[in-house]
Amino acid sequence: MTTQNLLVELFVEELPPKALNKLGAAFSAVLAEQLKAQGLAAADAVVTAFASPRRLAAHVTGVLAQGADKAVQQKLMPLAVGLDAAGNATPALLKKLQALGADVSDPVAAVAALKRAPDGKAEALFYDSIVKGASLQAGLQNALEEALVKLPIPKVMQYQLETDCELPGWSSVNFVRPAHSLIALHGSTVVPVKALGLTAGNSTQGHRFEAKVSPVVLSHADQYDEVL
Structure with missing residues (x-):
């Protein structure tokens, strides 16, 4: 079976600076563990964590589009x-x-x-x-939900959703900070998973003041660090 590298990024409002490293490490570790447990990533897959004041991301090598039966x-x-x-x-x-x-x-x-x-x-x-082996969309959805639940969040806040929810403006979620966009790229293919009222795509935001392009569109999972 052919594999592609996977990138997942959650773009949020400013994260607590003292918890940033722990949040980034936990997000990538749990995401990768869940993919491995479902047979979508090999045990020796390389996992790279990214974290900045407004983003948590993980890059996982050698991820299957369909797990083996x-x-x-x-x-x-x-x-x-x-x-x-x-x-x-x-x-x-x-x-x-x-x-x-x-x-x-x-x-x-x-x-x-x-x-x-x-x-x-x-x-x-x-x-x-x-x-039958898990599909990447189903497996990544499970992995993403697990990664968010297990984040070592010091303090949770509640906010209302405007899209992708039962009652826009009324449905609410709990998270460390409001989330604004989600990336899920398997190679160059978008995996349409959902989280916190967001549907994954291939675009994010750059620096709040210094970004020359907005939004930042990624054409491949391996371009993340270079493009940003």
Whole structure:
């Protein structure tokens, strides 16, 4: 599978200066950990944290657009509960298999496909399946939400959202400072994740007074530090 480097930036109002380094390190670390846990980034992916008074960002190398499918084995129930005296599937077993998405149109074949193995004192039934790998959009959405929740924020403030919310002007969020833009670039492709009433794009702001261009548009994840 091909990979691209990933950039995520959250542009906010002035962050507490004493907490800036901790916020930047925590944001990038949790984001990368979550991507790795979902099979979207390798264990040896290089993670670079960025933090300034108005931004938190993370650059992660070698991120997949789609995680690899995984073989999963799940314990269903004890053999005595899943099969009757004649070896046929009980209603409880069929219901469990249906909940897992298994084909139970032929109960005999469904039972034959299960594995039997000791589990403690009794024999149990196990179901093997393939779980589709996470897409980058879904995986990054989870990772971003987790990174924001786990930020070591000294003091949270509440503010109202104007867009991407149920009640503009009334819906509110809690964060360290109001957020104004979000970048999520996988190579040159925007990943449309959402956070704090924002939808990710490829533009941010430069220095409040000295920026020569506004907004600053990024065409690739690897251009972040150079362009800024």
